[in-house]
Amino acid sequence: MKTELAKQIYEVAHLTGQFTLRSGQVSHEYFDKYLFESDPEVLRKIAEQLMSIIPEGTEILAGLEMGGIPIATALSLHSQIPAAFVRKKAKEYGTCKLAEGTDIKGKQVCIIEDxxxxxxxxxxxAADLKQSGAIVRDAICVIERNLEGRRKLEESGIRVHALFTMEELIEASLP
Structure with a gap:
């Protein structure tokens, strides 16, 4: 089932054509993560698979703007763990909050990223959430693109729980 989901994610999100990357380079391949996040069937299957890697003691699922929010929402529906939605920068009006939704102060918060x-x-x-009073020790992602990110996060005390590596998605897509 997990291998089938990897294949499905790759098929939905892998695009071919001509794309200008953030770096300015041109590529003939592009991986559009929003395509798997906006597909209700794929998102449901992702949430079901992520259930098994939610760290014990997690009290809040904190979806990062923008891609982590649909995943945190789907995972919250499946796990019944409340969700918070984390902005890149606290809004400057209204409540002026960094994290919308459930109160994070003093809670075990697991960051959710695509x-x-x-x-x-x-x-x-994580630094912003800690400054707001959250306890942050873990991050869950659907795809770990390279080991550099894991290394940096673990050096800072955040454990990474990945559903797939990019290599696993590519391998699952091969005939």
Missing amino acids: VITTGGQVLLS
């Missing part, structure tokens, strides 16, 4: 590549945004958000 793809971890360098770990940079997870590190920034």
